[in-house]
Amino acid sequence: MWCRSITSPSRSTKANSIRERLICSVDTNRDMKRESHSTAIKPINREDRSRSPINNQPLPSSSTSNHYSNPDDVRDTVFRRAFKYYKKRDPRPDLSKVVNPRSMVGRSIDCSTTVTPESLSSLGLRPLSEWKIITFPDRVGLYLLPDLLSQSGHIDWVRRGIQYAMDGKNKTNIALHSDKPFSLLDDYRSLRWTTLGIQYDWDTKEYPSTGSPLPRELTNFASVIVSSLGLGIKADTTIVNYYPQKSTLSAHVDRSERTHSIPLVSLSVGRPAIYLTGGTRLNDPVLPILLQSGDVLVMDGDQRLVYHAVPAILPVGELNGPIDNEKNEKEDDEWEKRLIKYCRECRINFTIRQVNP
Ligand SMILES: O=C(O)CCC(=O)C(=O)O
């Protein structure tokens, strides 16, 4: 659901929060709340990933679409046009301008980086000698590291993404509206997000000062990626986004963290997606990027605070991701079968961040 935000561009207050809820026809979840203190120009808000825009009830498992149109949202921007173009399903957009990091020339990694082969493989990562880093002269601070996961790494990260939602300690969109724990069998299409570590507070629109420690694999993953770029991070929070096939993520800037000088690390698994990256203004040029299972994107420096969005999860048969060819020895196991079904139908994205300076 789209709402036009009229909140103050500066810090959000309780009054703003109440006002937002009044002017929007849907009381939104994390997306709206994060958006409200994410940027000074806010014509676009994220979809509501937990409630039906029709009756405000939690989404049934079959409901996956992002209700994009909003009569109030009349602003026509370069970003909005790109989003609408790549979101279209009939006819499908021409994907020839979408940058595919796997077919781009990149630089290799300094393999003297102090990461042991064991720790790489425990994170599902390929040896450093197989990595490449893609940068863009006009987007300094944006790094793409395609195809980093080993054969078993894809399903291992999907498994983690699902387990984080199921373990009962982390907030999920499903737990906001129901006492029923998330079930991979029943609700898998209504799962939209899980937060870990220092968990975002939806009412104050801020992160609390502390939280439970992040699972080690998340802090380690972020550290390995970021150190390969000569940067540093002490990750203390993660947002896991789950994308059933017709879902999208609207244009936003991630500003809620208390430091913006630390990179943000994003890992994608499951179905491929079109990812749009823009500038600090919605009329800046937009670059469409194909993100497939195992691709990592890092936002640092000026690129840490640019608009970005996910207008489409690509359907099966269209630029299929590596996950489609994935063989899994444990396919007899019912749970593994479901995981494989999940990652063939949906996308999971982990954004690993540092909130506290
Ligand atoms: O799914 C993605 O690739 C992007 C996720 C994102 O931008 C976010 O969680 O802030």
Ligand SMILES: [Fe+2]
């Ligand atoms: Fe983001």
